[in-house]
Amino acid sequence: MMKIKITLITTTLIVPSLIPGWVLASGEDDPLLYKVIVDQLEYRDTDGPNPMVWNIDGWLGKDLNKLWIKTEGERINGITEELEVQALYSRAIAPFWDLQAGWRHENLPKPDRDWAVVGVKGLAPYLFEVDAALFVGESGRSAARLEAEYEIMLTQRWVLSPEIELNLLGKSDPERGVGSGLTDIEVGLRLRYEIRREFAPYIGINWSKLTSDTADLARAEGEKTEAGQFVVGVRAWF
Amino acid sequence: MRKTSSLLQLENASVSRRQFVQGIAMGGVVAGLSLRSSQLFANPSDQPAVATLRGNQFDLSIDQQRVNFTGATRFATTVNGSLPAPILRWREGEEVTLRVTNHLDVPSSIHWHGIILPTAMDGVPGISFAGIAPGETFTYRFRVQQSGTYWYHSHSGFQEQTGLYGAIVIDPKDKEPSHYDRDYVVQLSDWSDEDPDDVYAKLKKLSHYYNFNERTASDLWQEIQSKGVVQTWQSRQMWNQMRMSDSDISDVTGYTYTFLMNGQTPADGWVGLFRKGERVRLRFINSAAMTFFDVRIPGLKMTVIASDGQDVEPVSVDEFRIGVAETFDVIVEPNDDSAYTLFAQAIDRSGYALGTLTPDATVRAEIPALDPVPVLGHGNMGMDISSMAGMDHGAMGHGAMDHASMEHGAMEMGVMPGMDHSKISAPSGMQTQGMSMDGMNRPGMSMTEMDMTSMSNASPTTASSPALIRPVQHAPTEYGPHVDMRADNPSYRLDDPGVGLRNNGRRVLTYADLMNRYPILDTREPSREIELHLTGNMSRYMWSMNGVKFADAEPLQLKYGERVRITLVNDTMMNHPMHLHGMWSDLETGDLSRLPRKHTVVVQPGARISYQVTADARGDWAYHCHLIYHMLGMFRQVTVS
Numbered sequence: 091m092m093k094i095k096i097t098l099i100t101t102t103l104i105v106p107s108l109i110p111g112w113v114l115a116s117g118e119d120d121p122l123l124y125k126v127i128v129d130q131l132e133y134r135d136t137d138g139p140n141p142m143v144w145n146i147d148g149w150l151g152k153d154l155n156k157l158w159i160k161t162e163g164e165r166i167n168g169i170t171e172e173l174e175v176q177a178l179y180s181r182a183i184a185p186f187w188d189l190q191a192g193w194r195h196e197n198l199p200k201p202d203r204d205w206a207v208v209g210v211k212g213l214a215p216y217l218f219e220v221d222a223a224l225f226v227g228e229s230g231r232s233a234a235r236l237e238a239e240y241e242i243m244l245t246q247r248w249v250l251s252p253e254i255e256l257n258l259l260g261k262s263d264p265e266r267g268v269g270s271g272l273t274d275i276e277v278g279l280r281l282r283y284e285i286r287r288e289f290a291p292y293i294g295i296n297w298s299k300l301t302s303d304t305a306d307l308a309r310a311e312g313e314k315t316e317a318g319q320f321v322v323g324v325r326a327w328f
Numbered sequence: 329m330r331k332t333s334s335l336l337q338l339e340n341a342s343v344s345r346r347q348f349v350q351g352i353a354m355g356g357v358v359a360g361l362s363l364r365s366s367q368l369f370a371n372p373s374d375q376p377a378v379a380t381l382r383g384n385q386f387d388l389s390i391d392q393q394r395v396n397f398t399g400a401t402r403f404a405t406t407v408n409g410s411l412p413a414p415i416l417r418w419r420e421g422e423e424v425t426l427r428v429t430n431h432l433d434v435p436s437s438i439h440w441h442g443i444i445l446p447t448a449m450d451g452v453p454g455i456s457f458a459g460i461a462p463g464e465t466f467t468y469r470f471r472v473q474q475s476g477t478y479w480y481h482s483h484s485g486f487q488e489q490t491g492l493y494g495a496i497v498i499d500p501k502d503k504e505p506s507h508y509d510r511d512y513v514v515q516l517s518d519w520s521d522e523d524p525d526d527v528y529a530k531l532k533k534l535s536h537y538y539n540f541n542e543r544t545a546s547d548l549w550q551e552i553q554s555k556g557v558v559q560t561w562q563s564r565q566m567w568n569q570m571r572m573s574d575s576d577i578s579d580v581t582g583y584t585y586t587f588l589m590n591g592q593t594p595a596d597g598w599v600g601l602f603r604k605g606e607r608v609r610l611r612f613i614n615s616a617a618m619t620f621f622d623v624r625i626p627g628l629k630m631t632v633i634a635s636d637g638q639d640v641e642p643v644s645v646d647e648f649r650i651g652v653a654e655t656f657d658v659i660v661e662p663n664d665d666s667a668y669t670l671f672a673q674a675i676d677r678s679g680y681a682l683g684t685l686t687p688d689a690t691v692r693a694e695i696p697a698l699d700p701v702p703v704l705g706h707g708n709m710g711m712d713i714s715s716m717a718g719m720d721h722g723a724m725g726h727g728a729m730d731h732a733s734m735e736h737g738a739m740e741m742g743v744m745p746g747m748d749h750s751k752i753s754a755p756s757g758m759q760t761q762g763m764s765m766d767g768m769n770r771p772g773m774s775m776t777e778m779d780m781t782s783m784s785n786a787s788p789t790t791a792s793s794p795a796l797i798r799p800v801q802h803a804p805t806e807y808g809p810h811v812d813m814r815a816d817n818p819s820y821r822l823d824d825p826g827v828g829l830r831n832n833g834r835r836v837l838t839y840a841d842l843m844n845r846y847p848i849l850d851t852r853e854p855s856r857e858i859e860l861h862l863t864g865n866m867s868r869y870m871w872s873m874n875g876v877k878f879a880d881a882e883p884l885q886l887k888y889g890e891r892v893r894i895t896l897v898n899d900t901m902m903n904h905p906m907h908l909h910g911m912w913s914d915l916e917t918g919d920l921s922r923l924p925r926k927h928t929v930v931v932q933p934g935a936r937i938s939y940q941v942t943a944d945a946r947g948d949w950a951y952h953c954h955l956i957y958h959m960l961g962m963f964r965q966v967t968v969s
Contacts, residue, residue, distance in 0.1 A: 119877055119960030120870075121525075125533045153532070153870050154809060182809035185865055186571055213867070216568045243544045250545075287530075287537050327533070 124150040125327060132323025134296060141166045143321075154182040158190060158211075163198070173197040176207060187212035194225055201265055203227055209235075217241070232260030247284045253277070262303055267311065269303020282325055290325045351519075351586040351593020355397040357404075357411055378495075378513070378590055379408070380415040386426045388413070390436050390460075390482075390492065397519050397586045397593050404491035404519075405432065405482065412515050412591050412615065413480070413494025420475040420501040426468040428460060432487075435459040438468070439483040440496065441653060441907070442637055442927035445470040447947030450909055452483045455948045455965055459484060475500035476637030477611040477655045478927075479515070486524030486617070489956050493517060493615040498637075505845060506633045506642070508659055509606040514598070516623075516650070516672050516681050518585040518616040528957050531579060531869045538581040541676060541701045542573060563705075570813065574704040576866065576901055577827065579957060580618040582678030587619065589672065589681040597692070598683035604665050608685065609633075611657050614650040617956040620675035620903060620930075622649050622829060623656075625668050625685065626696055630658035632837055636926040638912075639845035648837035649675070649826055651905035651930035653954035656837075660685070667693040675828060675903075677701045702828030704901060704933065800897060800936075802861065806875035811899070812865040818897045818936040822917055826903070826932055839937075842917050842924040850914075850942045851921060854893035857938075858884070861897045862904045862931060862953065862962060871953065871961035878963035884951065886943035886968045895938040898931040904958065905930045908966065910949040913939040928954060943968045 130145040142165045149156040158180045163173040178192035187210055194205040209223025218238050225233040239253035255276040262269045280294030300308050300315040308315050393406040407413030418424050430436040437459045439451035449470045453459030460466045475498045482492035495513040520527060530537045551560045567574050592598040602608050610630075614621060624630075624647040631642045634657035648656055650672075662668060667686035674680060677698045684692050802814045823840035824830070864871040871877070886892060894913070896906060907928045914923035916938045923940065931937050945968055952963035 119879060121529070121532075123529055123532055153868055182868070184809050185812040186867065187809070213571050215571060217571055243542055244546070245544055246540045246542060287534060 120152045122150070122152055124148065128324065128326040130323055130325065132292075132294075132321045134319040134321050136317065136319055139167050141171070143323075149180065151180070156180040156188075158192075170198055172199060178207060178209075180211070183210075184212070186214075190223070196266075199266060203231070203263075203266070205231075205233065214238075230261065231263065234258040244281075248281065249284065249290070250279070250281050252279050259304075262307075264307065267304070267307050269305075269307050271302040271304075273302070273304040274298060274300050278321075280321070280323075280325075288327050292321075292323055292325055294321045294323075295319065296321050350595040351397045351588075352399050353593070353595045355395075355586070355593040355596060356591050357393055357395050357406065357409065378412055378415055378515075379410060380417055382417040384418070384422045384424045386416060386424065388426060388428045388438070389431055390428065390438075391431045393491075395491070395519075397588070398521055400521055402521050405436075405487045406491055407438075407494055410494075410591075411491040412517065413492065415495045415497060415513055416480070418472050418496065418498045420472055420498055423469065423471045427465050428468065429465040430460040430462055433462045435461055435484055436487060436492075437466075437482055437484045438480050438492075439909075440468070440478065440480050442478040442655070443470075443496070444473050444910070444912075444945070447910060447945065447949060450949065452909065452950045455950050472498055474498060474637065476634055476639070477513070477613060477657050478637050479613045479615055479653075479655065481615065483950075486528070486956060488615075489518075489520065489524040489527075489617040491519075495611070495613055497611065505639055506609070506659060507607060508609040510600070510602055510608045511611070512600045512608065513590065513611045513613065514600075514670065514683065515590050515613045515615050516619075516621050517588045517591075517614075518580075518619040518674075519588055520580070520584045520586075522584050524617075524956070527580060527584065531957060535579070535867050535869045536573060536576065538579065538583045539573070539575060539577075539676075540581065540583055541575045541577070541678070543575055543703075572812070572866065572901060575701065576704070577676035577702055578619065578674065578678065579869075579902070579955070581676055582674060585619065585674075585679065587616075587621075587672070587674060587679050587681035589670065589683040592683070594680060594682040598670070599689055600670075600683065600685050601689060602662055602685055602687060604687060605663060606661070608660050608662070609657060610660065610670075611655065612650055613655045614652050616652050618652065620649060620651050620905075621672040621681065622647060622675060622699070623670070623672045624648075624834065625660060625670055626693075627666070628660045628662060628668050628685075630660055632841070633657050633659055635842050635924055636928060638925040640924050641843040641845055641922075643837065643841045644835070645837040645841070646834035647829065647832075649829060649930075651903060651928060651954075653905050653907055653928040654926075654930065662687075667691045669693040669695055671696050673698055675702070675826075677828070699828060699832065704827055802899070803874045806861060806863055806899065808875065810865050810868070810870050810872060810877075811863045811875050812867065813901070814861075814863075814899045815897060815934045815936075818899075818934055820937065821932055821935045822937070824932060824935075839915060839917050839930075842915065843919060844922040844924045847921050848914060848923050848925075850891055852891045854891045854940050856890075857893040857895055859895045859897060860884075860964075861899050862906070863899045864902075864958070864962070866901065869957075871958040873962055873964055877961035878952075878965075879961075881964055883948070883965040883967040886941075886966060888943055888946055888968050891940060891942050893938055893940050895936060896929070896931045897936050898933055901933045902955075902958075903930055903932055904962065905954040906952070907954045908941065908949070908951045910945040910947070910966075910968075911941050911943060913941055915939045 126148040128146050130143060133140050133142055145162045147160045149158045151157055158178040160176040164171050174194060174196045176192060176194040178190040180188045180190045183189045190211055191208045194207045196203040205225035205227045207223050207225055211221045214220045218240055221237040223235050236256045239251060242250040244250055257273045259268055259270050259273050276298040278294055278296045280292045282290040282292035284290040295318065297318040305315040388407050391406055391409060392403045393409055394401050395404040395411060404411050428438050435453065437451045437453050447456045449468050450456040478496040480494050480496055481488040495515050586593055589598040612623060629644050631644050632640065633642050634640060636655055650656055662685060665687045667684050670683035670685060672681040800816060800818055806814055823838045825836035825838050829836045861874050863873065863875045898904060905928050912925040913929050915926050915929055917924060929937060929939060947968060949966045951966045952959045
């Protein structure tokens, strides 16, 4: 598994730098393209040390078939505290929907966990961007995640974007401090200014809450179960 | 093109938004490096004129050339160092020889757009010939069988977007049917500092990348205030369910384009001189890669005398929309000593190309403001909100036609031979003339499936509209992730001037106005009908015909000598200018004996249109949407054998 991981990370990092030379053969209606999407890269203002949080995805592929890499993580004081990577094969199944399947690795916090993933990503009616996935792990573990985002164009460049993320777990994993059921809800509201389409600094608020068993576990550890933070960051793609 | 892409990064000058829209003064081929720099100031207005080459022997050299339209230097693809390429002036009946040398380091080609010629001379790599390899010369030779205004351009990669286009003017063997004192080519185009490969990639990654006319929250608020929440909800519901934008007019806009008139930026403005009382012929050619223009000359009526090079019954208008690759010849008669602005605004109002007709090169006229940004609506799309209920998501239900507005108009035009708008109010008994059974029995446009008995008693304006609704069937290949909508009730909209031009208070040319100046030669009824659907997925930026892209498609087979009707159904929200090489498209606008001959036919969003083709040219031909970033997929080979 470690080997696969290294290969994937290498692929993620190296492939884009090789691409411009050979991707865009003229006259090709469906050229091989890539896109790196820095969806969130932000500092969150907390009482303690301010974490840097990222949500960076990328794809390589053609119109209907793509390799997707999704990463998210959190660093505090220069130390990565949370890190997960997904590598997915993505296939268009409907005009606005892709079916995505592959592998998810939760590297941090320890102990790490591996999951098989199947999900859908796309644009729902009324223009909600949705990413919904089911995860099946070792030892009968299962999980689900739903992310939805909406974009309100205040002007041609100011965009207000509410989003929500829900995580569910099939069975408790006390080693990682998460209980069964709905583990957490995260709601965000970010206001960005698109200097260019590809580059938009933003400010916003982020509110997260641990729920049910997970909240109980956190309380038992003496941790907070709810946090609201101001965020400042940048959204970019290329 | 790859070479171009690296060269396009030549200078990274920062360019202001205003410079993009207006361009810079004296923009164009960079002086000093230009082969024609010596002639740069030959024009009385002290502007570089596009050279005119005459005769029947031509040597054309395709090169890369430094240009500067925006304040930043870029490389363009030019012919004989000129952008646009030189005007070629031929004479009908003569044989022309064109030796084209490719000095690029990638293959190139020249296609003679709208010219009737043997397939081997048509200049489409992979279909009519192998293309012109770097360093090689290809000799085109063919007899000129027509007269009028045409153009030529590269058919390789995106070279046309980077400048390889020029005008062709063919003088008739016999006398011109229209008298005029001056004759100008007015060639419109769109220049981008970006590498076209990058533009295409951006559209694939974010299809609305160039649209800065999107609906905002304040638009929504205004709509709610004026129409109320319920009405607003209803009007937005369809777009929201469809996940499409009603402001999606142009894929590529003035955000990256500087619009040119004869290679001049709006800051410069092309200048044409006249003397009071002269009749001036303006040969408008849309050589843009992606941009439709709405053209008018405030203060002057324009008499349209030719469309796509072919003479039409003269029709007087204030304004016309010119689709990519179309040409319109107009005559204007300025009767005073004032200057007039040639105003060609982009269909999405993101900018304009500009010129001046003036008796004095130092005098300019006022530049009109851009019209409001057009918004697609249900009515615009030939839809009826009440029928939206049964729509399936991902597909699109075009509801019943909007009977009250354009459909009657379209129908009138369809059944009335010889009618033209300028005569519409004349009490000439047009109903009885127009309703002749002869005209109706012919499988003319919308009448194909009409119930003749019910029609014979009805005047065209009161005929039951459902008869016009021809059921449409979509091929199984149109279903899938590559197609985001299908028009369920596409309608003939010949007399619809199109989005942004309706009811603007000006007399706007429509296809219903076009009537051949002469009787057509092949009056046979088409032996069969070929229906093709223009399809795509806007957000994935994929384009196709019948849901099948060129790379996966079999050639369309025509039998040599046959007369066929081609009916196009537009299952997208974009206008598509469809260009059939090698053969005329006789557009069904009304009188079946006077069908105007076109080489490029614009199919409006959600519309249906028909034309007749005589397959009188053996060989393989290209047939495609002329929007450069659509044509890679929305393309067919046509084989006549």
